[in-house]
Amino acid sequence: MNSKSVKKVNISATQRTLVMPLPGCPGCQHPTIGRIIAEVLEELDLDGSAIEVTGIGCNSAVAMLNVDVVLGSHGGAPDMATALKRLHPETFVYTVQGDGDCIAIGAGSFIGALTRAEMISIIMCNNANYGTTGGQLAPTTLMGQTTTTTPNGRDAVMGGYPVHVAELAATFKGVAYSARGALNTPANYRRTRKYVKTAFQKQIDHVGLSFVEVLSACPPNWHLSPVECLGWIEENMIPEFPLGEFKNVDVID
Amino acid sequence: MTERILIQGNEAVGWGALSAGCDGFFGYPITPQNEIPEWFSREFPKRGKTFVQSQSETGAIMMLYGGAAGGSRVMTSTSSPGWGLMQEGMSHLAAAELPCVIVLVQRGGPGQGSVRHAQMDYLCATRSGGGGGYKNIVLAPASVQEIHDLVQLAFHLADKYCNPVVVLSDGILGLIAETMEVKTIDFGPLPEKDWAVRGRDRQKDGVRRFIHSFPSGAPPPGGYVSYVPWLEHMGQKYQQMADSELRYEASQSEDAELVLVAYGYPSRVCKEAINTARAQGLRVGLIRPITLWPFPYRALKDKIDLGCRFLVVEDSLGQMVEDVRIAVQGRAEVHFLGLLSRHLPTDGGMILPGRVLEEIRRLL
Numbered sequence: 187m188n189s190k191s192v193k194k195v196n197i198s199a200t201q202r203t204l205v206m207p208l209p210g211c212p213g214c215q216h217p218t219i220g221r222i223i224a225e226v227l228e229e230l231d232l233d234g235s236a237i238e239v240t241g242i243g244c245n246s247a248v249a250m251l252n253v254d255v256v257l258g259s260h261g262g263a264p265d266m267a268t269a270l271k272r273l274h275p276e277t278f279v280y281t282v283q284g285d286g287d288c289i290a291i292g293a294g295s296f297i298g299a300l301t302r303a304e305m306i307s308i309i310m311c312n313n314a315n316y317g318t319t320g321g322q323l324a325p326t327t328l329m330g331q332t333t334t335t336t337p338n339g340r341d342a343v344m345g346g347y348p349v350h351v352a353e354l355a356a357t358f359k360g361v362a363y364s365a366r367g368a369l370n371t372p373a374n375y376r377r378t379r380k381y382v383k384t385a386f387q388k389q390i391d392h393v394g395l396s397f398v399e400v401l402s403a404c405p406p407n408w409h410l411s412p413v414e415c416l417g418w419i420e421e422n423m424i425p426e427f428p429l430g431e432f433k434n435v436d437v438i439d
Numbered sequence: 440m441t442e443r444i445l446i447q448g449n450e451a452v453g454w455g456a457l458s459a460g461c462d463g464f465f466g467y468p469i470t471p472q473n474e475i476p477e478w479f480s481r482e483f484p485k486r487g488k489t490f491v492q493s494q495s496e497t498g499a500i501m502m503l504y505g506g507a508a509g510g511s512r513v514m515t516s517t518s519s520p521g522w523g524l525m526q527e528g529m530s531h532l533a534a535a536e537l538p539c540v541i542v543l544v545q546r547g548g549p550g551q552g553s554v555r556h557a558q559m560d561y562l563c564a565t566r567s568g569g570g571g572g573y574k575n576i577v578l579a580p581a582s583v584q585e586i587h588d589l590v591q592l593a594f595h596l597a598d599k600y601c602n603p604v605v606v607l608s609d610g611i612l613g614l615i616a617e618t619m620e621v622k623t624i625d626f627g628p629l630p631e632k633d634w635a636v637r638g639r640d641r642q643k644d645g646v647r648r649f650i651h652s653f654p655s656g657a658p659p660p661g662g663y664v665s666y667v668p669w670l671e672h673m674g675q676k677y678q679q680m681a682d683s684e685l686r687y688e689a690s691q692s693e694d695a696e697l698v699l700v701a702y703g704y705p706s707r708v709c710k711e712a713i714n715t716a717r718a719q720g721l722r723v724g725l726i727r728p729i730t731l732w733p734f735p736y737r738a739l740k741d742k743i744d745l746g747c748r749f750l751v752v753e754d755s756l757g758q759m760v761e762d763v764r765i766a767v768q769g770r771a772e773v774h775f776l777g778l779l780s781r782h783l784p785t786d787g788g789m790i791l792p793g794r795v796l797e798e799i800r801r802l803l
Contacts, residue, residue, distance in 0.1 A: 236639075253638075254636035259504070262497070262528065266505030270508070277638050
């Protein structure tokens with residue numbers, strides 16, 4: 187990354203929402219996702235009325251944002267968010283989940299919320315493995331990728347194929363917005379930030395459920411340096427998980 | 440004028456919840472409790488209250504977690520297989536100290552078992568079915584009116600202790616119809632839920648709330664400095680629940696030589712058998728636990744000193760009888776009349792008064 191491109195990134199003030207560093211391993215991008223959420227919450231003036239529901243895993247780091255936070259079971263975040271939003275429609279409710287939390291153990295919860303068209307926003311961090319538990323096979327692990335439970339690399343017979351959650355979410359009628367972003371370049375960072383902002387706006391405008399998947403580096407479990415991770419995302423993850431908006435509607439009829 | 444309505448036990452759950460000011464119901468279909476979510480789907484939305492049919496019982500219980508975290512009075516209902524699915528969530532609710540009410544309409548188990556009545560879930564309801572050794576109060580109604588009343592008490596106790604409370608019904612209580620008075624019961628004041636999430640700027644102190652089931656792992660505020668101090672706090676709370684919330688009914692037991700112990704529908708069967716036995720001069724009475732946890736060990740222990748023997752009548756292979764044996768500590772005879780004594784070998788069979796009377800005569 188050259189110094190010119192770094193200068194282009196516009197860092198917003200986040201005095202209200204980002205009051206302590208979000209924990210993470212060196213080069214982990216989950217705190218970066220937390221920062222984007224903080225920036226967007228303040229920009230839309232949502233931080234004071236927001237309730238975050240955090241999943242279990244490395245994404246739990248985002249629970250340290252200075253907003254009201256609920257953290258419960260592994261995979262149940264969309265259920266908790268469902269009840270909070272239904273009982274308190276005046277609050278802004280979003281979840282932050284990992285790929286395992288969202289589409290492995292929490293698949294029923296996730297699909298249930300999409301099916302019922304819950305008026306919530308879901309941010310899913312995709313780092314292609316289970317980070318907290320030491321790097322096991324995740325639903326999003328790439329073919330051939332070595333994990334602690336695919337020591338010879340993921341193969342279809344043992345572990346099937348990577349799941350494409352942003353594309354899946356876009357097929358649900360009750361979903362107003364679905365996108366996938368990455369953070370490996372300043373341009374991708376800015377685009378991801380725009381996706382999160384658009385997603386949050388869908389809830390404000392009461393259109394439907396909004397979903398953003400963010401590709402996120404995991405240096406310790408990928409056994410790569412933080413900088414090498416950015417290249418790995420470009421060369422391996424983005425070809426499998428294409429970036430962009432998969433659904434963006436203003437009305438669900 | 441007192442309003443009395445003819446109503447089914449399962450629907451009495453709804454009226455009790457309404458009287459208690461319940462804000463939201465979340466549940467999944469399962470027999471024999473379907474009249475409960477159906478009642479809420481009819482009656483709650485038109486009153487501006489929340490009803491959600493979840494994608495599973497796993498989902499329903501985590502919806503309670505979210506709703507309770509927001510400070511609302513929330514509940515669910517289920518039957519035995521669904522109860523199993525809710526146990527992980529109950530453990531999280533207990534750990535996060537969130538109040539909620541779960542109505543368990545027991546059916547025959549294990550597995551799919553039978554869709555008809557039974558009392559096969561006593562142990563998993565009273566001994567915390569989820570991981571981690573938490574405790575929850577279990578209330579056992581024996582009539583439609585008592586379902587209505589105990590659902591209200593359950594909400595009060597849940598809020599009082601910030602803990603899940605279980606109402607343990609069964610397929611017979613759920614499906615019988617009786618007259619019932621709809622009334623709001625005042626259990627006294629409760630502390631304000633200033634711990635609930637509602638948005639940081641809506642907190643009176645402007646400080647964000649963080650509700651989680653990992654108190655030993657999160658930094659204060661909202662967490663404990665380490666695991667043991669947190670468990671010490673939880674242990675003290677459970678002890679207070681055990682000391683303060685014991686409830687039972689003693690019926691014709693003052694001079695009894697034989698004390699029947701039963702809860703739920705078999706307690707009604709026992710009362711009829713006891714009335715007949717008394718008319719025949721047999722000194723027999725009943726102790727009916729209303730709280731199954733905490734269990735009235737002391738009430739039974741006091742009877743031993745008077746030389747009583749015990750007959751546990753329970754529509755299972757023997758579960759509550761274990762608690763009676765704990766109370767008795769081998770100092771008195773404990774007899775058991777269970778599911779194998781039903782009048783029919785089918786899942787529609789019941790333990791009937793005649794069979795209980797026969798057992799009373801055999802023992803006295």
